[in-house]
Amino acid sequence: MPTSDVWADLVSAALVGTGRRAVPDPAGLPAVSEEDPALTLLARAALVAVRDRAGRVAGRADPLPAAPAETAPVVGDAAALRLRGLLDDAAGTGVHLGEWLDLAAERGRRVPPHLLPRLLDAGARDRGLGRRVARVCGERGFWLAGVAPQWSYLLRLAPVGAFTVEQWRAGDADRRHRLLESLEDGLSPGDEPLLAEALADASPRVRGLAMALTARLGDTERGRRLAGHARRHIAPAPAGLRVTLPDLTDSALARDLNVTAPKGGDPRGEIRREWLWSLVSHTPLGTWTGHFGGDRAHVAGLAADSGDGDLLDALANAAVVQRDAAWARALLPACLDRLTRGHDLRGSRGRALLALLPVAERCAWAAERGTGASAGALLTAVEQLSCPWTEELGALVARAILREPATDLASAPLAGLCREAETWLPPRMHPLFDAFADDDHHVTDEADEDAHDAGGDRRDPRARLARTLRFRSDLHEELR
Numbered sequence: 001m002p003t004s005d006v007w008a009d010l011v012s013a014a015l016v017g018t019g020r021r022a023v024p025d026p027a028g029l030p031a032v033s034e035e036d037p038a039l040t041l042l043a044r045a046a047l048v049a050v051r052d053r054a055g056r057v058a059g060r061a062d063p064l065p066a067a068p069a070e071t072a073p074v075v076g077d078a079a080a081l082r083l084r085g086l087l088d089d090a091a092g093t094g095v096h097l098g099e100w101l102d103l104a105a106e107r108g109r110r111v112p113p114h115l116l117p118r119l120l121d122a123g124a125r126d127r128g129l130g131r132r133v134a135r136v137c138g139e140r141g142f143w144l145a146g147v148a149p150q151w152s153y154l155l156r157l158a159p160v161g162a163f164t165v166e167q168w169r170a171g172d173a174d175r176r177h178r179l180l181e182s183l184e185d186g187l188s189p190g191d192e193p194l195l196a197e198a199l200a201d202a203s204p205r206v207r208g209l210a211m212a213l214t215a216r217l218g219d220t221e222r223g224r225r226l227a228g229h230a231r232r233h234i235a236p237a238p239a240g241l242r243v244t245l246p247d248l249t250d251s252a253l254a255r256d257l258n259v260t261a262p263k264g265g266d267p268r269g270e271i272r273r274e275w276l277w278s279l280v281s282h283t284p285l286g287t288w289t290g291h292f293g294g295d296r297a298h299v300a301g302l303a304a305d306s307g308d309g310d311l312l313d314a315l316a317n318a319a320v321v322q323r324d325a326a327w328a329r330a331l332l333p334a335c336l337d338r339l340t341r342g343h344d345l346r347g348s349r350g351r352a353l354l355a356l357l358p359v360a361e362r363c364a365w366a367a368e369r370g371t372g373a374s375a376g377a378l379l380t381a382v383e384q385l386s387c388p389w390t391e392e393l394g395a396l397v398a399r400a401i402l403r404e405p406a407t408d409l410a411s412a413p414l415a416g417l418c419r420e421a422e423t424w425l426p427p428r429m430h431p432l433f434d435a436f437a438d439d440d441h442h443v444t445d446e447a448d449e450d451a452h453d454a455g456g457d458r459r460d461p462r463a464r465l466a467r468t469l470r471f472r473s474d475l476h477e478e479l480r
Contacts, residue, residue, distance in 0.1 A: 007052070010045045030060060067143035072110040079104070079478040080112045087118045095423050097122065099472065101132035103479045110138035120144060120151040131157055165194055173203035180209050187213060192220050199258060207258055215282040216322050223284045225256050230283040231291050233276060234311070240302050241292070243311060245272040246279065253279070273310060280314035285327050288315075296330035304334035316349035319356065328353040332365070351384045363393040375400050375413035382420050389424045397421055398432050401462060418461035422468040427476055430469035437466035 009024045018037035023044065029051070032043040050058045075083070079100075086097045104111070111119055116137060123133035133141070134157040145154035156174070160182035168179050180198060183191055191213070198210035199222070214222055229252075233244045246253055248261040248271065257278050266272055288299045303312045316335050319327040335350045354362050362385050370378035370393075378400050382393070389397070397417055404414040 006048055007045075010041065010048065013041055014045075029057060064147060068139040070110065070138050070140065072108055072138055074112050075104055075109045075479065079109075079475075080115065082475055082478055083111065083115055083119070087115065087122060096472070096475070098129060098132055100475060100479070101129070101136055103476065105132070105135035107479055109136065109479070111136050111141070113140055116141055116144060120148075120154065124150055124153055127153075130154070134158065165197075168194065173201075173206060176201065177203065177206050177209060180206065180213065183213060187216055189217060189220075192217060195220075196222070211258060211282055212321050215284070215318070218284045218286065218322070222256060223282075225252075226279060226283045227287040229253050229256065230279055230287055233279065234291075236292055240305050243276070243306070243308055245269060246275040248272060248275075257282075277310065277314045277317070280311065281317045281321050283318065285315075285318055285322055285324055296327055300330045300334045304337070313349055316353055320349055320352045323356060325356045328356040351386070354384055355386070359387045360390055362387055363390040367393045367396050370396055370400075375404050375417060379413045379416045379420070382417070382424070385424065387424065389426060391426060394421075394426045394429055397425065398429055401465070402432065415461045418465040422465055425465075425469060427469050427472035430466065430473050433462055433466035433469060435466075436460060436462040437470065438463070 006024070006026045010026075013021050013024055018041055023037050023041045026044060026048060029044065029047045032040055032047065034040040034043060047058050050056075074080075083097075083100055086100060119133055119137065120141065123129045130153055134154055137154065142154060142158055145151040156178055160179060163179055163182075168176055171179065176198070180195075195210045195214045195217070198206055199214065201207050201210065214220055217223065229246075233246060235242050235244075248254075248266055253275070254261055257275060259275060259278070262271055285296075289295060292299050292302060294302075300312075300315070303315050306312075312331070312334060315327075316331050318324075319331055332350065332353050335353060354365065357365070366378075366381040366385055367390075369381040373381075378397065382389075382397060398421070401414065401417050401421065404412070404417070
């Protein structure tokens with residue numbers, strides 16, 4: 001039967017009604033028979049439509065399993081509307097979207113189903129959002145990630161749970177790396193045998209993670225070997241300490257560092273420096289207090305006084321790799337003091353050391369350095385935090401912003417403080433800046449007027465700060 005006649009026959013049956021006319025059964029299509037004749041008619045019509053439009057006969061497939069039941073409540077209507085706006089705004093897929101996701105996760109809420117596809121797309125574009133998306137997508141988010149390849153990144157972020165060595169060996173490099181990552185929060189001495197095997201893995205990413213995790217365990221067979229190497233290369237001396245760069249022919253050290261000596265030698269000593277950095281980074285930090293006969297601050301002082309900035313930064317890197325907050329506290333003064341001697345703090349491990357400390361302690365550190373200091377010095381301190389500010393630090397920065405003269409607005413520390421405050425100032429402080437909210441083109445004198453007319457940017461950054469804080473305040477209220 002011609003296709004047009006088949007379709008006309010189906011339409012006629014639908015118009016007359018399946019109670020008065022038998023459902024047509026077109027030839028050449030998979031057999032379909034439902035208990036309800038109306039459903040049989042719709043199914044056969046769908047097969048005909050697919051055949052005519054796609055040019056092929058539809059096959060059979062097992063239906064997808066249903067998404068698991070949800071346990072977390074969905075966010076309220078106002079919060080959902082806010083999320084939709086953030087997803088609509090390309091610029092909103094940065095800080096404010098991340099803040100929304102963090103707040104929703106803290107409150108145990110999940111994203112409405114109709115917004116999941118767009119949120120999963122945002123997570124695919126921005127890897128930094130991925131872990132945040134995983135915390136609020138609910139069971140349906142992971143279900144969607146299992147059926148849509150473009151969202152499969154989410155599966156790598158799903159909780160792993162316990163696994164066996166055999167399961168670890170059976171995975172590909174990405175799977176092995178992911179399973180090792182799952183050990184980070186509950187790392188224990190019982191994981192040492194698996195990590196020892198991972199140190200010989202074919203994947204550099206797996207080996208690198210295994211080295212970091214082994215270093216965090218501290219007292220391991222590998223850690224004791226590295227400690228022996230470290231004591232030989234960094235030793236007490238009458239003037240403080242003596243550093244000896246590694247010998248590239250030291251096969252035992254190369255084995256324990258998981259490195260290979262270059263065939264062309266190392267005329268400038270760069271490779272030997274890299275070996276020393278890796279050695280210090282992965283040697284258990286407790287090695288140094290016994291070796292130099294003092295506490296952590298004493299060791300940090302020796303490294304700072306040695307004049308070897310690489311050694312001080314390597315010790316700081318060890319604290320970061322091994323996630324040791326006590327060593328971070330001891331090393332911070334020496335690392336950050338380098339700033340006063342012409343070194344760029346952004347090139348040091350100072351920010352990473354601060355990140356090891358509790359948020360309140362980080363903010364107290366910045367407040368101590370910012371009290372009574374210039375706006376520029378305060379900006380230098382708060383730029384290192386990257387965390388929500390306490391009320392004390394927020395009040396300190398707010399006072400600095402409010403008293404700063406509105407001159408040379410685009411380049412002054414005022415602009416930098418406002419930029420940081422937009423992200424980290426407690427949003428409930430927004431009334432302090434409400435007077436600036438509608439003053440986007442505020443200028444202070446005739447010179448400013450001339451600069452503005454000439455095309456210079458003389459806008460007061462406090463206007464944008466006021467609006468941003470009000471926006472964030474509303475966002476927080478909607479997610480209560």
